[in-house]
Structures are given as C-alpha cells and as structure tokens.
Amino acid sequence: MQEDVVVVKDFNKTYGTTVAVDGISFVVHRGEIFGLLGPNGAGKTTTMESLEGLRHPTGGSLSVLAVDPTRSPGRLRDLIGVQLQSSGLPGSMTPLEAMEFFCAYHQVEPRYDLLDRLGLGEKKNAQFSTLSAGQQRRLALTLAIAHDPPVVLLDEPTAGLDVGSRIELHDVMRELQAKGTTIILATHDMAEAEKMADRVAILLKGKIAATGSPIELTATGSGLVKISVASEAACLEQNAGAFPAVSQQSIKDEYVIYYSHDAGATVPAILDYLKAHDDHLVDLRVERPSLEDRFLEITQPDHSNGGYS
Amino acid sequence: MTAFLHHFMYDFRIGLREKTLLLMNYFFPLGFYVLMGLLMTGLNPTFAPTMTPAMILVAIMACTLLGLPYPVVESREAGIFRSFKINGVPALSIVTIPILSSMVHIVLVSVIITSTAGPFFKAGVPVNWGYFVLILLLSAFTFASLGMLIGVISPNSRSIVLFSQLIFLPSMILGGLMIPSEMLPPALLRISLLLPTPYAMAAWKGMAFGMGSTFDPLLAVLILLASGIIAFILAIYLFTWDSKNKQRGHNPFLALLPLLPFVLGAIFLGA
Numbered sequence: 001m002q003e004d005v006v007v008v009k010d011f012n013k014t015y016g017t018t019v020a021v022d023g024i025s026f027v028v029h030r031g032e033i034f035g036l037l038g039p040n041g042a043g044k045t046t047t048m049e050s051l052e053g054l055r056h057p058t059g060g061s062l063s064v065l066a067v068d069p070t071r072s073p074g075r076l077r078d079l080i081g082v083q084l085q086s087s088g089l090p091g092s093m094t095p096l097e098a099m100e101f102f103c104a105y106h107q108v109e110p111r112y113d114l115l116d117r118l119g120l121g122e123k124k125n126a127q128f129s130t131l132s133a134g135q136q137r138r139l140a141l142t143l144a145i146a147h148d149p150p151v152v153l154l155d156e157p158t159a160g161l162d163v164g165s166r167i168e169l170h171d172v173m174r175e176l177q178a179k180g181t182t183i184i185l186a187t188h189d190m191a192e193a194e195k196m197a198d199r200v201a202i203l204l205k206g207k208i209a210a211t212g213s214p215i216e217l218t219a220t221g222s223g224l225v226k227i228s229v230a231s232e233a234a235c236l237e238q239n240a241g242a243f244p245a246v247s248q249q250s251i252k253d254e255y256v257i258y259y260s261h262d263a264g265a266t267v268p269a270i271l272d273y274l275k276a277h278d279d280h281l282v283d284l285r286v287e288r289p290s291l292e293d294r295f296l297e298i299t300q301p302d303h304s305n306g307g308y309s
Numbered sequence: 310m311t312a313f314l315h316h317f318m319y320d321f322r323i324g325l326r327e328k329t330l331l332l333m334n335y336f337f338p339l340g341f342y343v344l345m346g347l348l349m350t351g352l353n354p355t356f357a358p359t360m361t362p363a364m365i366l367v368a369i370m371a372c373t374l375l376g377l378p379y380p381v382v383e384s385r386e387a388g389i390f391r392s393f394k395i396n397g398v399p400a401l402s403i404v405t406i407p408i409l410s411s412m413v414h415i416v417l418v419s420v421i422i423t424s425t426a427g428p429f430f431k432a433g434v435p436v437n438w439g440y441f442v443l444i445l446l447l448s449a450f451t452f453a454s455l456g457m458l459i460g461v462i463s464p465n466s467r468s469i470v471l472f473s474q475l476i477f478l479p480s481m482i483l484g485g486l487m488i489p490s491e492m493l494p495p496a497l498l499r500i501s502l503l504l505p506t507p508y509a510m511a512a513w514k515g516m517a518f519g520m521g522s523t524f525d526p527l528l529a530v531l532i533l534l535a536s537g538i539i540a541f542i543l544a545i546y547l548f549t550w551d552s553k554n555k556q557r558g559h560n561p562f563l564a565l566l567p568l569l570p571f572v573l574g575a576i577f578l579g580a
Contacts, residue, residue, distance in 0.1 A: 052395055054551065077397035088392030090384060092326050097319055104312035105397045143396075 002029040005151060005182040010060035013046050020046045022206035028184060033177055035197030036186040039299050042203035044186045048153055052082050064151055078106060081144035081152045091129030095120050095139050106147035114142045133160035151182045158192060170196060190292035202298055209298045214291045224259040227266055230282040231274055243269045316402055321410040333376030334414040338368035342422055346430035355489055360432035361423055362513035363486040366506055368418040369449055372411050373456035374473040381460025382469060390550045404544045408453040415449040433518055441517035448509040451537030455567060457544040462564045485510040490523050502575035508533045524578045532570040540567035
C-alpha cells in the first residue's frame with residue numbers, strides 16, 4: 001500500500017480579500033515525483049511555502065510525514081529539503097561555507113561529495129554572487145538534499161540551466177526517487193513535468209483544474225492527434241478538409257497540418273490521395289497531444305487550437 | 310553549539326570579506342582616528358586626554374550604525390532569512406551573532422587605538438583597565454543592539470541611512486567626542502543626553518580614566534545597559550523573516566523604546 005507522505009486537505013489561503021488558494025486537496029505518496037503546474041499567480045508558490053512552514057494556511061490542513069508545518073516547524077526542518085526560487089544565500093558565502101553552515105544546523109556531517117557530484121567542486125571557494133545562474137541553482141539543490149531529507153520541495157529547479165546541467169539535475173532527482181525520496185516539483189516547464197513527474201496537479205486561480213499522471217491528463221483533453229505532412233508537389237494544400245476524421249487543418253511552412261479524431265482513418269486516406277495525384281511523401285509526423293498542449297487547453301481555453309499551441 | 314560557532318565564524322569572516330563592512334569596521338574608524346590624532350591634538354588641547362574613548366566610540370558607531378544594519382535588510386529582502394528559517398537557523402542566532410561579531414571587530418579596532426594613541430598622539434591612558442574593558446563591551450553591545458534594531462525595522466537601505474544618521478551625526482557633534490560635554494551650553498547638553506555617546510564618555514572618563522564627568526558614571530552605565538537590553542529584546546521581538554510575509558505585525562514604533570533611558574537621563578541628569 002502506498003504511504004501518504006504529503007497530505008493537503010481543503011487548503012485555502014487568503015491575503016486580505018485576495019484568495020490565493022481556494023480549498024485544494026491532494027496527496028503525494030512516498031517516492032513519488034509530484035508536479036505542481038500553473039500559470040503565474042495560480043497558487044503554486046503559496047502552496048509550496050505553506051508546506052515549507054513559511055506561510056500559515058487560512059483554512060484546511062497540511063501535513064508532511066504527519067507533521068503540521070505550521071504547528072511543528074522545528075520537527076519539519078529535518079524532514080524537508082527546499083530549493084527556493086530566489087537565491088536564498090548571502091552573496092559573499094562560498095559553496096563550502098554554505099555546506100558547512102546548513103549541515104551544522106541540521107546536525108549532519110557536511111556532504112562535500114555532493115558539491116563534486118553537481119559540478120561545484122572547482123567553485124567551492126568562490127563567492128555565491130560570482131557563480132553563474134546554473135551553478136547557483138545546482139548549489140541550492142545540493143544544500144536542499146545534503147541532510148538527506150525524505151521530502152524535497154523544488155521550486156523551478158532547472159530555470160536558467162543549460163541542457164547538460166538540466167540532465168544532470170534530472171538524474172539526481174531520479175536517484176533521489178530511487179532511494180524513496182518524495183519530490184514536489186513546481187515548474188513552468190511542461191516538458192520537464194511530463195518527463196519527470198509521476199503525477200501532476202494543474203493549478204488555476206487557486207484551484208486544482210486537473211490532476212493525474214501526464215498520460216492521463218493528455219488523454220482527457222480534446223483527443224485530437226496532430227498529423228503533419230510534407231510532399232514534393234504540395235498537392236495537399238488544395239485538399240481542404242476532405243479527409244476522414246479531420247476537424248481542423250492548417251498550413252505551416254511546407255507542412256499541411258491536420259487535427260484528427262482518428263489517425264488510423266486519416267493517415268491512409270492522405271497516403272491514397274498522394275498516390276492518386278502522383279505526389280511523393282517527403283515527411284509524415286503523427287503526434288499525440290503533449291502535457292503543454294493540455295496545459296494550454298486548461299489554462300487558456302480561448303487560445304487553444306484543438307489541443308495544440 | 311557547533312552550528313552557533315559555525316554561524317559566528319562565518320559572520321565574523323564576512324565582516325572582513327565584504328568591502329562595505331571592512332570599510333566601516335576598520336578602514337573608516339582607523340583612518341578617522343589617525344586624521345584626528347594628527348589634526349585635533351594640535352588644535353584642541355582638551356582632546357588628547359579623551360582621545361582614546363572618543364575614537365573608540367567613533368569605531369563603535371561606524372561598525373554598528375553604518376555597517377551592521379545593511380546585511381540585515383539585504384538578507385531579509387533577498388529571501389536569505391527564509392532560506393535560513395527553512396534550514397532551522399533560529400531567529401535568536403540571526404539577531405545575536407552579528408551583534409557578537411561586531412563586538413569582536415570593535416575590540417580588535419579598540420586594541421589598535423588604545424595601544425597606539427598614547428605613544429603616537431600622547432592620548433590619555435586608562436587608569437582602571439577592568440572598567441575600561443567593561444565599558445567598551447557595554448558600549449559595543451548597546452550600539453550593536455541599536456544597530457540590529459535599526460536593521461530589523463528598516464524596510465530598505467534609505468531608511469537605514471535615516472535612522473542611523475539620526476544617532477550618528479548628532480553624536481559626532483554633541484556626544485562629547487570632539488568637544489567635552491562640560492563645554493556645551495545647558496540646552497545643548499540636555500539635547501546631547503538624548504544620545505548614547507555622552508553616557509559612554511561619562512562612564513569611561515569617570516570610571517576608567519580617572520577624570521571628572523558631568524554626572525555619576527554609574528548612572529551612565531545603567532542607562533547604557535538599560536537601552537542595550539531593551540534594544541536587544543526588541544530586535545528579537547520585531548524580527549521578521551520575510552518582508553512580504555509579516556505574520557506578527559508588531560508596531561514598529563516600539564523600536565523607540567530603547568531611547569527611553571536616554572530621555573529619562575536628559576530629564577533628570579541634564580538639569
């Protein structure tokens with residue numbers, strides 16, 4: 001049976017008359033990577049900060065390994081590791097000092113190996129303000145996991161990272177997950193959420209608009225499949241809407257793009273049409289909707305394009 | 310304890326590493342001391358006997374009023390205190406450690422001033438070293454607590470300048486550092502007693518340097534101690550981790566309370 005590590009029940013938070021979070025509930029299980037998605041102002045940061053004990057809920061309840069972050073902040077400290085969105089370190093502090101400083105407060109031995117593991121070994125005596133954005137974020141992650149917490153909260157962990165650093169960081173997250181660490185990941189990067197998260201919740205105006213695994217979420221969208229076709233003679237450009245199961249079509253560059261309810265019916269019809277018109281296929285792509293498409297469909301319904309951006 | 314020591318050692322190193330703090334902790338007070346030693350001892354014969362405590366007080370004010378509050382505001386505004394809170398750094402450490410490390414910087418500068426002022430500028434030498442050190446530590450604690458309180462209540466750097474200069478500038482002119490308090494007209498003497506410096510000078514002169522002072526030096530010690538303790542307690546009480554997330558919402562005017570002992574001093578001692 002899956003163990004509930006983080007439990008959020010009917011949580012709401014208001015600032016004066018502004019409702020930041022409006023009665024959300026979700027559960028995160030042990031060893032799960034849970035993505036918290038949403039546009040700016042959706043309530044992601046308020047939820048994360050409340051789980052970290054930085055904000056007090058207006059109503060409802062939160063618990064991390066059965067500890068209430070508001071009532072027992074002291075007990076929470078060793079249970080969670082947090083990578084904040086902002087720097088969170090003095091500009092003149094070095095990675096080495098930061099490691100010793102925070103490990104001393106967590107009463108654990110400094111994890112110098114993690115500095116090397118995340119590519120900060122050569123920069124361990126450089127001041128924080130002289131590190132690149134990527135190095136600063138890697139240091140923040142290093143410090144968040146140095147005391148080996150069972151729950152890690154990451155706020156935009158890969159923002160500003162190059163591809164190599166991003167992959168490295170994803171590898172670290174996978175390693176943590178394999179050890180049983182529970183990770184809550186707040187991100188704007190849909191590709192990252194789709195790749196890393198076991199389940200996601202999409203927040204919109206303080207409420208959960210959708211929740212489930214990335215595959216479940218994309219399956220519950222409009223269901224349209226995107227079929228992009230390029231041919232030598234471009235004969236398809238004259239065949240507006242004549243193929244079965246196609247609800248929309250458009251032209252972009254040398255591709256004709258169809259949105260189909262049934263790719264199995266549409267694709268053979270396209271190939272037959274090309275053959276009949278003595279045209280030759282150059283490229284054919286069939287894509288299911290991505291999490292980003294589904295996200296846009298939920299958060300910007302007026303701007304969605306049959307499930308596609 | 311290990312965490313506290315780590316934090317203290319880090320904070321002390323920052324006082325040497327950060328250019329602004331290094332300037333305020335060492336270069337400015339020592340430069341000012343040399344300048345005054347070269348100029349004032351020739352111009353004003355009454356300056357030399359009180360030069361050592363006066364220059365130490367300049368060092369104390371530079372370190373605590375012009376240096377200490379800035380990292381407090383910057384750390385709060387940059388979310389550094391939030392990070393500290395998440396990692397279990399207590400508010401008491403955040404308030405106490407900069408006060409203690411400032412006191413160590415002040416002691417180091419005071420050693421330089423005290424050991425050189427006599428030989429180089431014929432400055433007065435303490436006759437009671439025990440009281441000299443005690444009043445040094447007391448003055449450093451009181452000013453550092455006031456500086457921390459300024460950092461805690463200031464929303465930004467401009468406010469620090471305003472609050473700090475409200476104490477620093479009048480203290481330089483009326484605090485008995487350049488001109489002995491006894492030479493001030495009665496009205497100005499009473500105004501000067503609203504500041505901490507005349508009390509520190511009176512305590513040093515009366516108890517450590519064997520000189521006369523305008524009022525009982527023991528009272529001066531008690532007034533300084535009372536102000537320092539009130540400022541320290543209020544700095545902890547009013548401390549906020551995050552300017553965007555004030556959950557306690559205390560009245561910032563409470564921060565005026567450490568001035569109460571000086572107001573009482575001005576009323577009862579300035580007569």
